Amino acid sequence: MKFPGTARRIAVLLAASALMAGPAEITASASASTRHTGWIRMAHLSPDTPAMDVYLYSFGDASARIVLRHIAYGTVSIYEAVTAGDYSLAMRPAGASPGSQPVLSGSVMIKSGRAYTAAAVGPRTALRLEVIGDDLTTPPGKALVRVVQASLKHWAVTVRWDGKTVASKLPFASATSYRPVSPGTEKVSASAGTGDATSTITLAAGTIHTLVVLDGARGLEIANLEDAAGSGHDPSGGAQTGYGGTAPHGPGSPVPWLVVIGAGALLATTGGLSLRRSRLGRRLHSGT
Amino acid sequence: MRIRRVALAVFAAGLVVIMTGAAGLLLTRHGSAARHPAPAGVGAMPAPGGPIVAPPQSAEPRPVARPVSLSVPLIGVHTRLITLALTRDGSLQVPATTSVAGWFAGGPRPGAIGSAVIAGHIDSYRGPGVFFRLDELRPGNRIYVRRSDRTTVMFRVTAVHRYLKDHFPTQTVYGATPDAELRLITCGGAFDDATGHYLSNVVVYATEAN
Numbered sequence: 329m330k331f332p333g334t335a336r337r338i339a340v341l342l343a344a345s346a347l348m349a350g351p352a353e354i355t356a357s358a359s360a361s362t363r364h365t366g367w368i369r370m371a372h373l374s375p376d377t378p379a380m381d382v383y384l385y386s387f388g389d390a391s392a393r394i395v396l397r398h399i400a401y402g403t404v405s406i407y408e409a410v411t412a413g414d415y416s417l418a419m420r421p422a423g424a425s426p427g428s429q430p431v432l433s434g435s436v437m438i439k440s441g442r443a444y445t446a447a448a449v450g451p452r453t454a455l456r457l458e459v460i461g462d463d464l465t466t467p468p469g470k471a472l473v474r475v476v477q478a479s480l481k482h483w484a485v486t487v488r489w490d491g492k493t494v495a496s497k498l499p500f501a502s503a504t505s506y507r508p509v510s511p512g513t514e515k516v517s518a519s520a521g522t523g524d525a526t527s528t529i530t531l532a533a534g535t536i537h538t539l540v541v542l543d544g545a546r547g548l549e550i551a552n553l554e555d556a557a558g559s560g561h562d563p564s565g566g567a568q569t570g571y572g573g574t575a576p577h578g579p580g581s582p583v584p585w586l587v588v589i590g591a592g593a594l595l596a597t598t599g600g601l602s603l604r605r606s607r608l609g610r611r612l613h614s615g616t
Numbered sequence: 617m618r619i620r621r622v623a624l625a626v627f628a629a630g631l632v633v634i635m636t637g638a639a640g641l642l643l644t645r646h647g648s649a650a651r652h653p654a655p656a657g658v659g660a661m662p663a664p665g666g667p668i669v670a671p672p673q674s675a676e677p678r679p680v681a682r683p684v685s686l687s688v689p690l691i692g693v694h695t696r697l698i699t700l701a702l703t704r705d706g707s708l709q710v711p712a713t714t715s716v717a718g719w720f721a722g723g724p725r726p727g728a729i730g731s732a733v734i735a736g737h738i739d740s741y742r743g744p745g746v747f748f749r750l751d752e753l754r755p756g757n758r759i760y761v762r763r764s765d766r767t768t769v770m771f772r773v774t775a776v777h778r779y780l781k782d783h784f785p786t787q788t789v790y791g792a793t794p795d796a797e798l799r800l801i802t803c804g805g806a807f808d809d810a811t812g813h814y815l816s817n818v819v820v821y822a823t824e825a826n
Contacts, residue, residue: 369794407794409823443794462794464791464792464794465791535729535730554729556729556792556793556794557729557730557792558724558730558731558790558791558793559720559722559724559733559790561722562786562787562790563706563707563708563722563733563786563790564786565786566779566784566816566817567708567735567802567803567817568707568710568813568814569710569735569737569738569745569747569802569803569814569817570738570739570745570813570814571740572739572741572807572809572813572814573739573742573743573744573745574739574743574744574748575739576806585637585641586641587637588633588634588636588637589633589637589638590637591633592630592632592634592635592637593630593634594630595626595627595629596627596630596631596633596634598626598627598630599623599624599625599630600623600627601623602619602622602623602626602627603623603624603627606620607620
């Protein structure tokens with residue numbers, strides 16, 4: 329299996345270089361939270377290919393939107409938030425003129441609210457650009473983990489986390505799907521017969537990780553990338569963050585005031601009646 | 617005569633009570649108006665232009681210290697941060713006092729990868745709370761979070777939305793993000809006197825400015 333899921337193998341488009349002039353003015357970074365935004369990060373995962381400069385262009389726009397300089401083997405950029413749409417990517421030898429012919433180029437459609445990793449993979453003689461989709465949701469209380477195998481020295485690598493196999497004999501230049509695991513701080517190992525690597529990593533609840541197996545100076549190395557993070561358990565619904573002291577309020581009930589008026593009327597009537605009676609009595613008394 | 621005097625007094629008292637009731641009735645026929653925030657002193661700052669050169673990601677996730685205080689100079693917010701958890705019914709716990717904001721410790725820390733959440737009250741029973749002027753924020757405005765290791769991380773507002781609590785977009789607000797983001801949450805919209813709660817939430821979205 330090559331890159332699964334939304335993976336797209338992208339043809340090398342040498343013709344695209346004709347469109348590409350030098351990088352000019354670049355618009356501001358897009359909002360990461362508004363509806364029409366997605367994310368992309370760039371990676372160099374070809375062990376025998378020298379460092380490269382990576383350019384991201386809005387499709388049909390000759391001015392580069394993002395330029396990453398001197399991306400060497402094993403480097404993965406942070407995610408860049410960009411407006412959803414079609415983009416083209418070009419990779420040139422580090423320091424090469426922005427107008428020069430790219431070593432590698434391709435296109436990617438970035439959907440709103442989605443994240444992608446664009447990686448130069450394979451051996452130098454068969455370099456290709458892979459774009460894979462990155463997950464942004466975890467099952468409640470779980471972490472997600474996947475493995476990318478970028479060791480050219482070892483054609484098949486098995487990766488275990490907390491004793492559980494998360495990649496079995498994974499071939500060079502391929503990736504597993506994400507799988508949910510119980511969160512924790514545990515031992516991770518990459519084995520290929522020789523040059524095995526182990527380290528301890530933390531996979532927290534609500535986080536999404538990519539483990540990249542690399543050729544190191546002495547055998548295999550494991551790079552732990554945090555692709556995304558949320559909470560182990562999202563709060564449900566909104567928050568009750570106000571008591572209304574500054575809110576507009578409707579008129580209160582008129583009933584208490586009406587009761588007061590009624591009581592007043594009763595008093596006045598009683599008083600009035602007694603007054604009348606006493607006057608009447610006096611008149612009667614004086615009349616005899 | 618004594619009876620006559622008493623009757624007169626009762627009659628007069630009755631009239632006074634009627635007038636008091638009528639005055640009370642008339643004076644409370646109008647609702648109290650909302651208190652409006654004072655206009656912001658500084659206009660919204662535009663997002664920076666120019667080429668964006670992203671630094672390569674370090675292999676291991678960077679450790680980030682616990683947040684201790686929040687500053688939003690444009691709307692006069694400077695508050696220490698308490699920690700918040702989930703309530704028994706699974707909703708977000710809110711600060712017990714209206715003068716401080718709280719950070720949801722069940723989620724990412726501000727400046728780490730992911731969507732960090734800070735909630736504060738718009739008001740108390742009597743007057744404005746710590747996030748009274750939150751809905752004045754506009755894209756580009758700056759938010760600062762100071763951490764226990766004395767480092768400060770700056771965020772820029774990307775969007776401000778108001779949602780009915782009945783249609784709160786949990787995934788958009790609390791869901792995982794691949795970059796360092798911040799959410800400031802308070803109440804807004806109409807106040808329901810029957811339940812004693814506002815009907816809406818105001819959510820400010822921000823991303824780390826690097």
